[in-house]
Amino acid sequence: MAASTPTRPKTKQVPCTECPIRQMPAFRAFKPDELDFVSSFKRGELHTDKGATIVQEATHSAHLFTVLSGWAFRYKLLRDGRRQILNYLVPGDLIGLQSGLIGEMQHSVEALTPMSLCMFERNKLSTLYRKQPELGFDITWIAAREEQMLDENLLSVGRRSAIERAAYLIAFLCARLQQTSGSRVRRPALPLTQQHIADTLGLSLVHTNRTLRRLAARGLARWGERGCEVIDLGGLMSVAQWEGLPETRRPFI
Amino acid sequence: MAASTPTRPKTKQVPCTECPIRQMPAFRAFKPDELDFVSSFKRGELHTDKGATIVQEATHSAHLFTVLSGWAFRYKLLRDGRRQILNYLVPGDLIGLQSGLIGEMQHSVEALTPMSLCMFERNKLSTLYRKQPELGFDITWIAAREEQMLDENLLSVGRRSAIERAAYLIAFLCARLQQTSGSRVRRPALPLTQQHIADTLGLSLVHTNRTLRRLAARGLARWGERGCEVIDLGGLMSVAQWEGLPETRRPFI
DNA sequence: CGCTTACTTGAGTCTGGTCAAACGGGGTGG
């Protein structure tokens, strides 16, 4: 299940002082004592292959993770196999907050690409709240932000048409990619298959394919070798009637 | 906008020591110092009529609320007026967590019935985290639980058929009603119109009506005078392939 | 070279949407 990182075979452990996430402009800086605390809070790293299951529904998980690199997605299954993808997890996101606090996990998480994850022990969380109340607040903040994303997603699946949904999803993922990967990538490519998109939008694979071709015909996005490429972000946003991500600098870990 | 409570015209302010929520079996007890703190944290109460807007999208709100009595719903609008209801708020739920922490509200909240709400000042939240770290943890817990509910809702709208969605929604609301209103009500009645249900399920009003009649024909629920009545909760859950709410005692305020 | 995985495309069907009209109860003004 766990595997060594192909991309960084020598450094198995990044010290928090050199955490690559902290340096991204989208995130707020730590104070020195917060940094110390987080360093002691970190338990290790997990490196996984693409396709690995990081969290399994109906299971207890003793850990929380912060994504250091790579993409994953959160999903739920119906008993007969229908799958709904709930959200995507990118560098800086916290895994296991969503329902891990409460008891059994109510969803699964699967890696879309090879990933490195920073591990924390769940049962030390109360120490964090006691010793670093501001970090506790940050965790609530992160949870609230996740809820915001879910809200927009639910609006999309419930009330947008197929082409609007697809436009929203692609624009949304593109915006998140740009937040973490520094800034403007010329043609952001998303590491998804059309099946993932279908299961996110609540559409069938076939109809998703046709919808994506319609987006391509309008010159908004196209399907390249490495997945979906964004051509006209503004156009996508306007099709979806979507305003974009808030620009606040956000906390993490 | 604010109105006096019809049901409790004399006591405009319930002291936290006599908070009706605390006595419900679904919620965990406070320690004495927590209770003291929360008492000082409370800023007042808000009493609203049915139909009142408690929180408005694209607006800043200086307050958080805990629902003392009544029902409300959280929703988002598309620019052209399409509405998606995201979740319902019942006694014990916190209003304003979802996105208020971050900046502008990204959704609105409207009262379904007359309500009493307990008000807190948002900018005193950091004091709470500093002085009562466990309450801080509880707030995160509450946010995580909300996210769980949204997850299930998204699964529903994305992957369940019309009749499954309706069955899920009714079963879900019934379960929440039973958690707070003590226990078994014989024929729980939900204070919704079919338009609310349609906007929750992502269906049209007409199709929602037909779907509800199909549920009635199967003897699972029916439409009474005061809204939807649940007849066979187990049947609804099995149609929806839904396992029910976790039974943990949960924190609040 | 055959196998698998992912994307495409066509044809026919069905679920759910739209438009339109009617019903029934509660409230209001004449």
Added chain:
DNA sequence: CCACCCCGTTTGACCAGACTCAAGTAAGCG
């Protein structure tokens, strides 16, 4: 008291968006 209106529910007829089944293509891999 009655006529009228409004809101929410109900029903019918028709249409369209999305689903299923099925087959074909293209790229990557052992």
